[in-house]
Amino acid sequence: MKFLVVDDESLIRRSLRRALEVKGHLVYEASDGRSGLKIWKDIQPDVVILDVLMPGLTGPQVLAEIDKPLKSKVVLISAYTGEYNLEKAQDLGADMFFPKPFNNIFEVVDLIIASCQKA
Amino acid sequence: MTSNFRIRYELRVTSNSIAGLTDLNDEGSNIFWISSSQKGLEPEFFRDHSTVRMASFKQAIGFLNKNNPKAIIVLIRDKFSETIPKSLIQRLKEYSGYKMLILSQDLDWESLSGFEDLINLCGFSKILAWPKDNKVLRKSIEMILTFKESGEAPSSTKSSLSPEHLQLEKTKSLVHFVKAISSATRLDGVLRCLWQDAISFKQLKAPMLAFANTQNQFQLMYMQGSEIMTRAAADVWSQNESLRWNDPSDSQYLANIFGRPFAQLLSVPLDLRRKSFSPPLKVSALLFFEHSLSESVLKDFILYLQDRLQPLSIALDRLLLEQDLIESSFVWEKTFDGLKDPVAIFDISGQIVRANRAFSDHLSDIEPIKLKSLNFTHKNHIYDAHTYNINLGSSSRPSNTITRYVDITFEHRLNQQMIQNEKMVALGHLAGNIAHELNNPLTGVRSLAQILLTQVPKDSTLSSDLNEVEKATERCQQIIRNLLEFSSGGIEKKQESISLNEIVHRTLPLLKTLISRYEVRLDLSPENCDVFVEPHLMQQVVFNIIKNACQAMGEKGILHIQTERSKLQQAILLKISDSGPGIPEQLKNQIFDFFFTTKDPGQGTGLGLSMSKSIVDRFGGQITIADQAQRGALFIVSLPWANEV
Numbered sequence: 118m119k120f121l122v123v124d125d126e127s128l129i130r131r132s133l134r135r136a137l138e139v140k141g142h143l144v145y146e147a148s149d150g151r152s153g154l155k156i157w158k159d160i161q162p163d164v165v166i167l168d169v170l171m172p173g174l175t176g177p178q179v180l181a182e183i184d185k186p187l188k189s190k191v192v193l194i195s196a197y198t199g200e201y202n203l204e205k206a207q208d209l210g211a212d213m214f215f216p217k218p219f220n221n222i223f224e225v226v227d228l229i230i231a232s233c234q235k236a
Numbered sequence: 237m238t239s240n241f242r243i244r245y246e247l248r249v250t251s252n253s254i255a256g257l258t259d260l261n262d263e264g265s266n267i268f269w270i271s272s273s274q275k276g277l278e279p280e281f282f283r284d285h286s287t288v289r290m291a292s293f294k295q296a297i298g299f300l301n302k303n304n305p306k307a308i309i310v311l312i313r314d315k316f317s318e319t320i321p322k323s324l325i326q327r328l329k330e331y332s333g334y335k336m337l338i339l340s341q342d343l344d345w346e347s348l349s350g351f352e353d354l355i356n357l358c359g360f361s362k363i364l365a366w367p368k369d370n371k372v373l374r375k376s377i378e379m380i381l382t383f384k385e386s387g388e389a390p391s392s393t394k395s396s397l398s399p400e401h402l403q404l405e406k407t408k409s410l411v412h413f414v415k416a417i418s419s420a421t422r423l424d425g426v427l428r429c430l431w432q433d434a435i436s437f438k439q440l441k442a443p444m445l446a447f448a449n450t451q452n453q454f455q456l457m458y459m460q461g462s463e464i465m466t467r468a469a470a471d472v473w474s475q476n477e478s479l480r481w482n483d484p485s486d487s488q489y490l491a492n493i494f495g496r497p498f499a500q501l502l503s504v505p506l507d508l509r510r511k512s513f514s515p516p517l518k519v520s521a522l523l524f525f526e527h528s529l530s531e532s533v534l535k536d537f538i539l540y541l542q543d544r545l546q547p548l549s550i551a552l553d554r555l556l557l558e559q560d561l562i563e564s565s566f567v568w569e570k571t572f573d574g575l576k577d578p579v580a581i582f583d584i585s586g587q588i589v590r591a592n593r594a595f596s597d598h599l600s601d602i603e604p605i606k607l608k609s610l611n612f613t614h615k616n617h618i619y620d621a622h623t624y625n626i627n628l629g630s631s632s633r634p635s636n637t638i639t640r641y642v643d644i645t646f647e648h649r650l651n652q653q654m655i656q657n658e659k660m661v662a663l664g665h666l667a668g669n670i671a672h673e674l675n676n677p678l679t680g681v682r683s684l685a686q687i688l689l690t691q692v693p694k695d696s697t698l699s700s701d702l703n704e705v706e707k708a709t710e711r712c713q714q715i716i717r718n719l720l721e722f723s724s725g726g727i728e729k730k731q732e733s734i735s736l737n738e739i740v741h742r743t744l745p746l747l748k749t750l751i752s753r754y755e756v757r758l759d760l761s762p763e764n765c766d767v768f769v770e771p772h773l774m775q776q777v778v779f780n781i782i783k784n785a786c787q788a789m790g791e792k793g794i795l796h797i798q799t800e801r802s803k804l805q806q807a808i809l810l811k812i813s814d815s816g817p818g819i820p821e822q823l824k825n826q827i828f829d830f831f832f833t834t835k836d837p838g839q840g841t842g843l844g845l846s847m848s849k850s851i852v853d854r855f856g857g858q859i860t861i862a863d864q865a866q867r868g869a870l871f872i873v874s875l876p877w878a879n880e881v
Contacts, residue, residue, distance in 0.1 A: 128680020135687045196675045218675055218713050222683035223690075 118233065119160065120144045123153035123179065124168035124194070133166060136226040150174025154182055162189050164233045167211070169195035180210050190233045270296040270324075271312035293324055300327045313340040409433070410543055417544075417551045423559070424464035426551050427457055433544070434525075437537050441526040444490070446473040447556065448512035448520070450563040456493055469493050473522045477505050481534065490524060500527050502534070504541060508553045510560070521552060578619075578641045580607070581626075589636060599641065607639070618645045660850075671719045678716065682709035718776075718847070731855070733878040736765040736774075736799050736808050743778040750786050751795060759798035765808045766878035769855045777851050777859075780844035781812050781871050788816030788869060806877050807857075813870040824861050 120142055122133045127148070134144040145160055147153035150173050157165060157179075169176040176193055191211040196218070206214035213232060219225050269290045289307075291299055309328065313320060328336070413433045420426050431442050442459035446469065449455050454469040470492070474485050480503050487498045501524055508520035529537060572579070578595035580588050586608070591599075599607070599614060606612040610621050619641040625634035685706040692698045737760045744751070767774075785795055793815040800809050819827060828849040845859075852859050857875035864870050 126676040126680050128677060128684050132680060132683030132687050135684070139687075139690070196672055218679035218716075219683055220710075222686045 118142050118163040118230075121147065121153065121157055121160065121162040121165045121189075123147045123150065123157075123165065123171070123176070125149055125171045126168075129168075132222050133226065136222050137230075140226070140230065142230075150176070150179045154179050157183060157189070164190045164192065164229065166192045166194060166229070169193055177209050185210070192229055268296070268307040268309045269312070270309065272320075293321055297321065297324050297327060300324075309336045311336065311338045313338065413544055414547045417547050420551055420555065423552075423555050424457065426548065426555060427459060427464060430544070430548065431459060434537075434540070437527075437529065437533070437540075439528040439533075440537070444524040444526075445552075446489075446522040446524070447552070448517070450560045452512050456490075467493055472517065473519065474503070475518045476503075477507075477519055479504050479538065486522075486524065498526055500529075501525070502527060502538070504545070506545070506549050506552065508549055508556065510553050510557050523548075575640075577643070580639050580641075581628075582637045582639065584635070595641075598643075616645070617643050618648050620644050660846075667719050671716045674712070674716055678709055678712050682706060682713070685709060731768050731770050733766050733768050734771050734774075736767050736810055736875065737761070739769075739771060739774045739778055740797060740799065740810070742771070743775045743782070746775075746779060747782055747786075750783065753791070754786065754789060754793050754795045757794065757796045757798075759796065761798075761800045763801045764877075764879060765799050765801060767808050767855070767857075767875040768878040769875065773851045774855070777848040777873065778810070778812075780848045781859075781873070784844060785812055785814035785816070785869065785871075789814050790816070793868075801877060802874075805874070807874045808877050810873040810875075811870060812873075813864065813868055815868045818864060818867045819861055819869045827861065828859070 120133075120137055122130050122144060123146075124130050124133075125148055130146045130148070134146065137144050145156055145162065147156050150171050153165075153167070154174065167176045167179060174182070176195070180191065187210055190213075192213040192215065193206045193209070193211040194215045194217055196216070213229065215225055215228075267289070270293065271290070272293045289299075311320070311328075413429070416433070417426060417429045420429055427443060427445060434440060434443070444456060444458040446454065446456050454472055455466050456469050457464060457466050459465070469489075471489070473489055474483065476483070476485075480486075482500055483503055486501055486503045490498045490501070504523040504525070505519040506521040506523060507518075511517065511520060525537075527534070527537075572590075573593040575592055576594055578592065578597075578599050580591040580595050580599075583589050588607075598617070599619075602614050606614065607621070612619055612621075621639050621641055623637050623639040626636050626638050627634050629635035685702055689699060689702050689706065692702065740758075740760065782795070782797070789795070795815075796811070796813045798809075798811040800811070801807070802809055828846050849859050852873055852875070855875055857873060860872050860874070862870040862872055
């Protein structure tokens with residue numbers, strides 16, 4: 118599958134990419150919301166892993182800008198578990214929500230792949 | 237009987253308006269001769285005039301107790317006689333309207349004390365020193381015998397005294413009045429004095445005085461028998477400034493007060509320096525005399541009064557002003573002492589002139605130099621000094637300063653507390669921000685470490701090193717979690733009713749290794765110890781305090797953990813004590829401060845206790861440090877009992 122990882126923390130992008138590439142998926146990266154939006158429109162990924170708090174456009178703002186209906190699956194990741202729980206994530210159009218920090222990167226990735234492959 | 241005693245006598249003619257001298261038998265008179273002397277004057281020479289009865293003091297008392305003779309009483313007192321018994325004097329006082337002649341060998345005031353009242357109550361009285369010869373005695377007694385009532389000025393009998401003598405008597409009487417009224421110490425004394433002086437005018441009732449008291453209330457002072465009474469008057473008296481008689485508005489005024497009509501009334505307006513009210517009254521006080529004098533006698537009376545108006549006014553002024561002064565002084569004193577704040581009045585040289593009760597209660601033992609400062613501390617109270625200039629003198633420049641010391645201890649502490657709270661909140665926010673910032677890279681590091689681990693041989697050093705890195709990041713994440721919980725509040729976690737004993741039980745396994753080296757005394761109360769808390773957070777509190785205790789004890793020691801229910805406070809108490817060195821007094825306040833730690837760097841962040849306090853506060857409880865008689869620290873966590881009715 119085609120993945121797009123949008124997060125301002127380079128180590129997070131890097132580890133997600135490694136974990137996904139090991140499983141044979143294609144991964145694109147964006148370090149902020151604006152470029153993420155552009156790449157999303159350009160490459161039409163299957164899954165977008167989107168950080169919530171980023172400088173410039175935030176995750177939700179990106180979601181608002183992208184054309185609906187969403188063709189990609191959206192996974193929101195955030196440190197703020199309180200404000201952005203699963204319900205809110207769904208309201209925004211996301212399919213999944215993962216709180217940061219990740220205890221095990223592989224668990225997270227497996228869960229994402231599993232649920233997105235169903236579709 | 238001849239001896240060289242100075243003859244000093246006082247002649248007072250008073251008239252008692254009640255039982256009159258008219259009751260006396262006109263055919264000669266009865267004489268009651270009371271003497272205790274063995275060598276006394278014998279009254280043979282007037283036996284031809286009258287009936288004489290002689291008695292000793294004792295006999296006299298006995299006789300008078302059973303009889304009320306209408307007689308002239310001659311009382312003999314020489315140096316051979318005993319002191320006149322009080323009971324005799326009392327009995328004589330109870331008489332009214334008689335005449336009395338006192339013959340006394342000593343005329344000093346001491347020996348005559350007790351007689352003044354008696355004299356005043358008599359219709360006619362005279363005190364004679366031991367007469368040089370019988371002629372004087374005879375003349376005196378004759379005078380008494382022939383004394384008839386007249387409405388004239390005292391001390392004269394028409395027939396026997398010359399005009400010059402009359403004038404002399406008049407002057408003497410006026411002088412006496414002036415002296416007496418000037419030495420009056422109370423307002424009612426003035427009325428009495430006037431009354432005594434005017435008593436020779438028969439058909440005159442006791443005077444009444446209308447005036448205004450210190451509270452500007454209209455008062456009427458009058459005599460009832462020998463008592464002075466005062467009644468309140470609803471209105472002000474007539475402001476007519478002329479002396480007048482039988483004025484209907486005056487009669488009406490008094491009738492309103494006493495509820496009875498007043499027939500003949502003499503009104504004497506007084507002009508005092510003391511002005512009541514604003515605007516001031518024209519007539520500051522008004523004197524009334526109810527009377528039934530004939531027109532000619534009334535004229536004499538008015539003349540008599542006019543001689544006395546000025547001393548009377550002066551005395552009244554003085555007494556009323558004194559009253560005003562005392563009253564306002566009293567009011568001022570009470571006000572000054574009623575102030576809660578200590579107040580002191582200083583003179584130019586900085587000496588205290590006057591201080592109030594609050595000052596003497598709180599600041600009496602203070603070093604004087606402190607009083608000059610704007611702000612100081614004394615006996616654990618903080619004071620703010622507010623100083624003002626005042627002018628107590630007659631010049632235009634300020635003569636004194638008055639300083640009010642306001643106790644701001646409470647506000648000060650409150651302020652400190654608020655600042656502290658704000659600091660805590662700010663620090664909390666800061667911590668939260670930092671935590672969030674750190675989370676991101678930390679997640680990245682951990683995740684990447686996990687990935688790298690899959691790419692190196694499992695048994696290699698590289699693998700185990702990477703493992704350590706990964707574990708380290710996990711620890712970092714835990715710290716950040718704790719920090720976030722502390723700063724954000726963790727309100728989302730639900731509170732429940734759970735036994736504090738249970739919390740302790742859940743926490744102890746987590747510390748198993750740490751507490752294994754100490755002697756642990758567990759003393760959990762068998763009673764219900766339910767508290768309404770979030771269990772994980774509460775566990776953290778218990779964990780932190782026990783960890784702190786262990787760290788204080790070092791290699792070995794005794795850890796005592798106890799729970800109990802305080803019925804008085806409806807609270808559950810958790811007491812954790814250690815046998816370490818204890819907490820120094822000055823650190824006790826700081827120990828719950830954010831980042832406060834006495835540990836070396838790297839050994840502890842100093843977050844534990846402040847976090848614990850924050851958690852306990854949130855659940856409505858308190859953490860306190862108690863004094864231990866022995867060494868060691870005792871932490872007491874108090875939480876409201878969940879089952880309180």
